[in-house]
Amino acid sequence: MLQIENLEFSYHKKKTPIFNGISLTIQPGSVYGLLGKNGIGKSTLLYMMCGLMFPHKGHVTLDGVEVRHRYPETLEKIFLVPEEFDLPAISVDAYVRRNSVFYPHFDREQFDRYLADFELENVKNLAKTSMGQKKKYLVSFALATNTPLLLMDEPTNGMDIPSKSQFRKVIASGMNEQKSIVISTHQVRDLENMIDRIDILEGGRLLLDRDTADITSHLRFVKGASEADVEGALYSVSTIAGYSAILPNPTGEESPLDIEMLFNYAIEKPAEIERIFANPVK
Amino acid sequence: MNEYDITPNAQEATASVAARPTASNLFNLKRFGRYCSKQIHEWKRGLLLQFFSLAGIYTLLMFLFHSTDEKGLTPSIASTGIQIIIWLGFFVYIAKSASSLADQIGRRSKRVLYLVVPASTAEKYIAHLLWTIVLYPILFFAAILVAQYVSEVASSMIRGEAFNPGTPLQGLLTFWNNNMYSTSFLVNYTINIIVTFTLGATLWQKNSFLKTIAACFLLGIIVIVFYTTLLDKEELESLFTFLVVGNYLDSFNNNDLVWILNGISAVEYLLFGYIGYMRMKELEINETKR
Amino acid sequence: MQFKENQTIYLQIAERISDEILLGHYAIGARIPSVREYAALVEVNANTVMRSYEFLQTQGIIFNKRGIGFFVSPDAKHKIKEYRRNEFLKTELPRFFMQLYTLHIPMDEIDSMYREFINNLTSNPSNQES
Numbered sequence A: 001m002l003q004i005e006n007l008e009f010s011y012h013k014k015k016t017p018i019f020n021g022i023s024l025t026i027q028p029g030s031v032y033g034l035l036g037k038n039g040i041g042k043s044t045l046l047y048m049m050c051g052l053m054f055p056h057k058g059h060v061t062l063d064g065v066e067v068r069h070r071y072p073e074t075l076e077k078i079f080l081v082p083e084e085f086d087l088p089a090i091s092v093d094a095y096v097r098r099n100s101v102f103y104p105h106f107d108r109e110q111f112d113r114y115l116a117d118f119e120l121e122n123v124k125n126l127a128k129t130s131m132g133q134k135k136k137y138l139v140s141f142a143l144a145t146n147t148p149l150l151l152m153d154e155p156t157n158g159m160d161i162p163s164k165s166q167f168r169k170v171i172a173s174g175m176n177e178q179k180s181i182v183i184s185t186h187q188v189r190d191l192e193n194m195i196d197r198i199d200i201l202e203g204g205r206l207l208l209d210r211d212t213a214d215i216t217s218h219l220r221f222v223k224g225a226s227e228a229d230v231e232g233a234l235y236s237v238s239t240i241a242g243y244s245a246i247l248p249n250p251t252g253e254e255s256p257l258d259i260e261m262l263f264n265y266a267i268e269k270p271a272e273i274e275r276i277f278a279n280p281v282k
Numbered sequence B: 001m002n003e004y005d006i007t008p009n010a011q012e013a014t015a016s017v018a019a020r021p022t023a024s025n026l027f028n029l030k031r032f033g034r035y036c037s038k039q040i041h042e043w044k045r046g047l048l049l050q051f052f053s054l055a056g057i058y059t060l061l062m063f064l065f066h067s068t069d070e071k072g073l074t075p076s077i078a079s080t081g082i083q084i085i086i087w088l089g090f091f092v093y094i095a096k097s098a099s100s101l102a103d104q105i106g107r108r109s110k111r112v113l114y115l116v117v118p119a120s121t122a123e124k125y126i127a128h129l130l131w132t133i134v135l136y137p138i139l140f141f142a143a144i145l146v147a148q149y150v151s152e153v154a155s156s157m158i159r160g161e162a163f164n165p166g167t168p169l170q171g172l173l174t175f176w177n178n179n180m181y182s183t184s185f186l187v188n189y190t191i192n193i194i195v196t197f198t199l200g201a202t203l204w205q206k207n208s209f210l211k212t213i214a215a216c217f218l219l220g221i222i223v224i225v226f227y228t229t230l231l232d233k234e235e236l237e238s239l240f241t242f243l244v245v246g247n248y249l250d251s252f253n254n255n256d257l258v259w260i261l262n263g264i265s266a267v268e269y270l271l272f273g274y275i276g277y278m279r280m281k282e283l284e285i286n287e288t289k290r
Numbered sequence C: 001m002q003f004k005e006n007q008t009i010y011l012q013i014a015e016r017i018s019d020e021i022l023l024g025h026y027a028i029g030a031r032i033p034s035v036r037e038y039a040a041l042v043e044v045n046a047n048t049v050m051r052s053y054e055f056l057q058t059q060g061i062i063f064n065k066r067g068i069g070f071f072v073s074p075d076a077k078h079k080i081k082e083y084r085r086n087e088f089l090k091t092e093l094p095r096f097f098m099q100l101y102t103l104h105i106p107m108d109e110i111d112s113m114y115r116e117f118i119n120n121l122t123s124n125p126s127n128q129e130s
Helices: A042-049 A093-098 A106-115 A131-146 A161-174 A211-219 A260-270 A268-277 B008-018 B029-042 B044-064 B080-097 B101-106 B109-114 B120-158 B184-204 B209-230 B236-245 B254-281 C008-024 C036-042 C046-058 C076-102 C107-123
Strands: A002-009 A019-026 A031-035 A056-061 A079-080 A149-153 A180-185 A195-202 A204-212 A218-224 A235-239 A240-250 C062-065 C069-072
Touching: A002 A106, A019 A042, A031 A042, A031 A240, A031 A260, A042 A180, A042 B029, A042 C046, A079 B109, A093 A106, A093 A131, A093 A235, A093 B029, A106 A131, A106 A161, A106 A240, A106 A268, A131 A161, A131 A240, A131 B109, A149 A235, A149 B044, A161 C036, A195 A211, A195 A235, A204 A211, A204 A268, A204 B120, A211 A218, A218 A260, A218 C036, A235 C036, A260 A268, A260 B109, B044 B080, B044 B120, B080 B101, B080 B120, B080 B184, B080 B209, B101 B109, B101 B209, B120 B184, B184 B254, C008 C046, C008 C076, C036 C046, C046 C069
Parallel strands: A031 A180, A031 A195, A079 A149, A149 A180
Antiparallel strands: A002 A019, A002 A056, A195 A204, A218 A240, A235 A240, C062 C069
C-alpha cells in the first residue's frame, strides 16, 4: 500500500508550489484516475510515487519504506509506464526474458494473452515500433509483472481508437484485488467506466479523492434533460440532445457518473466540490 | 477469481524486511547478474556495430601505415607508430565508453526506465564500471586482433608485401615496459580515465565526453598555474613538495615513485567513484528539462 | 458495449446479462463468465461488474459457488421476468399514468386499445415476442 503524506514540492523556490500538502493513500483493488489540467503536476506526482523525484517536504512510502531510496525490494513492487520512453533494440521475447526476472510475480501466459488482446506480434526489434505500439507492449508487460502498484502516465496517448478499446479490455482483465492501478490522464473519455476512484489535482492540492460510488451518491448526473429538469443544477451544459447537468442528490439515487462533466465542474467551482465532499466517507 | 498467489502474509514479510537498508537492498549477486545479462542483451546490436567499426577503422589504419614499416622484418602491428595509434585509440574508446553512462541517463525517456529497473544503485553503477573495465577493453582488443590479420592479408594481396602477421597483438604490452613507462601506468591511466569520465557522465549528461575533457584541461591549467606561481617562492614550493611527496623523495628510486603516484591515484579513484555513486543515488527526473 | 445515458452502468450490465440468459446464451445451471472476463468484455471496471453480479445474486437470478464462480439459477428466467414486471409497475407505470392524466386520456380508451393490441398479437404469431 502506497502512502503519500503532506507532499510539498516546487520547481523554483520563488514560484508557486506544484504541490502544497498532498496526502493520499493508494489501496489495493482500485483503479485510480488521476485527473488534472496540463502542467498541473500529474506526471510529477507519479514520478514521486515511484521514487524518480524527491519531495521537498513530506513522505512517500510503500509498505512503510520511503520510495525515494529506490531499494530493489520497493522497485519490484512498482511498475511505471511513462508517457514517453525508449525500448531497447531487441525482440519482444528477449525483452521479456531479460526484464521479467526482476519481478517475482511475472506471468508469461498473461503477457501472451495481452499481446493477443492488443493484436501485437512478437516483433524482432522493439525499438523500431511506433510509440503507440511501444505503449501496448509495455502495458502488456506491466500488467503481466503483477506488481501491487501500477502507474501509467497518459497511457492512451498515441493509441488509435481500436487500441483504446483494447486497452480497456486489457486493464479490466489484468486488474485484481491485490493490485492498484493509478492512471493519469486528461482524456477521461478513454477511461470512462474503468476508474473507480477519482483524484483531481488542482492548485497544488487534491481537490477530490473519492470513490465513484461515493460521488454518485452525493451528485446526480443527468443527460438529455429539459431545461425545467435541470433547475437548481450545480452545473449544466446545453447539448443538441438537451441539457447535461449535475444535480444535488438528496435521495441518493444512483446515476451514471460523467467524469468529464465532474472534472469541469470541479475546476470551475472548487470551493463547492470541497464543501460537498467535506465530510469524511461514512 | 484471483489467479495469482500474492498472499498477504508474503507481502507483510517483505515489508518488514525492507524497512531498513538491508544488505540485499544494496547489493545482491544474483540480481546483479540478471542486471548485467539484461544490459548485455539489450546492447548486443550496438556492441556488434562498435566491434565492426573499430575493426574496420584499424584495418584501414594498419593497412595505410603498413608500408612505413621495414619490409617484412617486423610485423606491422609492432611498429611504434601503429602502437601509439592503438593506445591512443584505446584511451579515447574507453573514455567514450565511460561517458556512455550519460546516454543511459541523459534523455528523460531513457532515464525513467533506467531508474525504475528493480536493481540497486550500486548494482547499476558497478555494472557500468565492470563494462568499461572488462567488456569494452576485450571488445577493443578483439577488434585490433581482427584488424591485425585482415590488414596483413590485405597488404600482401593488394600491395604484394611480405605476409608477416607476427603473434597476436604482438608487442602491445612491451610498449609500456619501455624505460619511461611501466605497465602499472597503463592500469593506472585506464582506471583513471574510467573513473573520471564516469564521474563526468553523472555531472553532465549532455556532451558529457567533451565537457569532461574540457574540465580535465581546466584542472590541468589550474594546477600548472598554481605550481608555476609557487616556483617563484622557493619556500612555498618546498613546503608543497613536502606535503605531496614528503622530503624523502631523494631516497626513493624510480620504482618507488611510481608506486607513490599509483597510491595517490587510488585515493583519487575512490573519491571520484564515491562522488559518482552519490550522484547516481540522488539522480532524479528533471521535469523542467525535456 | 454502448451504455444508455441515464441508467447506472452496473444495472445496465445486469440487464445485459439477463437478456443473455433469456436468449439462452447461458443455459440454466451453466457457469457465466468470471467477473474479470465479463469486465474485459464490456470494458468496464471489475468492481462495477462485481456489483452487477451481486445485484443479480440478490435477485436470485444467479448464484455463487465458492471458489468456482457464478451460475445461472434454475428459475432464472422466471426471476428475471418477475424483476422486470416489478420494475415496470414501480417505475414505468407511474410515468405512463402521469402522461394519461396530463393528456386527459380516459382509461376506457386505453382498455379498448390494449384489447385490440392483444388480438393483433395472437392472430399474427410472427409478431409475438419469443
